[in-house]
Amino acid sequence: MFTPVLSALSCFMPQSVFGLDTLFYPCPFKAGVRSGYIDSRPENPQDHLAAKEAILIENLMLFLKYYNERILLEFLQHLKIIGVSIPISILVSVPIGIYISSRPRIAKIVIYIAGILMTIPSLALFGIMVVSFAPWGLGLGMVPAVTAITIYSLLPITRNTYTALNSVPAGVLEAAKGMGFSKRQTLWKIRIPLSIPVIMAGVRTSVVLGVSVATFATLVGAGGLGYFIFSGISRSNFAMVLAGAVLVSALGIGVNWFFMQLEIWLTPRGLRVGRK
């Protein structure tokens, strides 16, 4: 099982990532399988890959052994970045979504702008943040990272809030109005509760997106699991890159699951029960 997966992966990785890590002093990783390439003698490719794999696994073990504290630290830091930016994003996007829900013209513009923000390449956005905050001495650290991720997650939440609030069935709104609900009561008692599942789906999209974008946080000095990926690349340590990537994915899957449970829990019961 393991062999073909790694073999496939290795095809995409530059040779250096497997090998040249011996140049890196404090990390006691072994050199990769260069031999096969150096003396360019055709060998049995199976043996070749198996040898590569063995070294990779060994390197992974060493990595985990020497870096376990750092892994925990950066993992928590990654969570912290998300844990700060997503609530900020919710606090900004949901009210915006509510505000524009009854103003279709403004809504169009707002969603368009949020859409453009999302198309900025994430790396560039982090760069822009660094430059923008530099005059206040905040160019590095949590501030630019959190801001960039918040900006990134605006669109899914705003758009979902807007869409959900506007897809409450007309009959329900008509009944509410006819029974003497004020606009505010209709919003709080009818439209928002009915919109929760869709808003939460938007939040979930943002969180998952945020987890992966936060990989770049390390580049602006905010740490996080991106550290392993970028250090791994610069040290040509495939095991480190792989570990970092797997951790980011696992975190993404984890928060997605968590928010799915939250979504179910927050959804009003009447929307969850079907006909028996």
Added chain:
Amino acid sequence: MIEYRNITKRFGEKIAVNNLNMTLEKGTITMLIGPSGCGKTTSLKMVNRLVDPDEGDILINGESVFDLDPVKLRRSIGYVIQEIGLFPHYSVFDNIATLPRLHNWDEKKIKDRVYEVLDMVTLDESYADKYPSQLSGGERQRVGLARALAADPEVLLMDEPFGAIDPINRLILQQSFLEIQEEIKKTIIFVTHDINEAIQLGDKIAIMNQGSLVQFDTVSEILANPENEFVENLLGHDRNLKALSLKKARDYIKKEGYITVGPDVDKEAIRKELEEKDLVLAYIIDSRGRLKGRYYIDKAARKVDGRYPLVRETRPYHVERTTSLTETLSRMLEYGEKVLPVVSRNGRFRGVIDLDSIFEEVKQAGTAKGA
């Protein structure tokens, strides 16, 4: 009492309602009918100010609705729509409790009232904890009606409430709606597309066409004297027959042309009495006056020993006192009987109704029309 005074409503160039004048008596059902787009919904919605007219005034018990705060006004009026609009995230209980809660009733009173109106719309208490998605269309509309009745409004506005419900359930709902109204006596405006529904449920019918009121009168008056061709077409060719649906069997009961016998009377004695009186029908009545069956001399059968056979049936066809003449007629045709016994709701025998009385009624309606 609701009064429309010179009400006109335009949407841009289009006149949706044109100088509407109409007074609806307290405790009656007024059916609003007419072709699609003739302004029924618009007329209805002006009462609870979901739409404001351009001209004219609407008074409820002498007070102009335009002097009232629209939100307060709406809370005092029951509103039922075709889409029903139950709140999907509220249980049946909470849906029905909506208006009482807006009125800040205490919870005990709310609870009692919710169960009271649930009972009124013939849903048992187990429905209270269900959600709208767990109900059938008919049940949902019952809950919609219960919700509108919960705060005991004096006025009820209903916009094609049974329009989306299948014919069988619609009949059942119409029947229970009439029974409920019998009890609560609200002032009701009821928009419909269905002339039969209008005839069945209405005290009065208001017929509209292109924003104007064409005829506004009691159901029997409209059936007897349609204002013009438009109304005639709306009523259909069978309006004499439709008029029969307003009339109840109880008003045509005859107490002759049959004999009644106890359950244990000897067959020979019955035959003897029937032959003496030159009759063929004997109804079997128990000691509490309930219809148990009948004997009849079957003159279509072959004679046995020179006499027609006397047949006994234990479950004779019958109609109830409140059965309409149309229904009575259709049962007569179905069963092949010219005479049917009429019983009260608890099964007591009250007499018979015969085909001739129904024919007589149709004939009279026909002459009234000619006049």
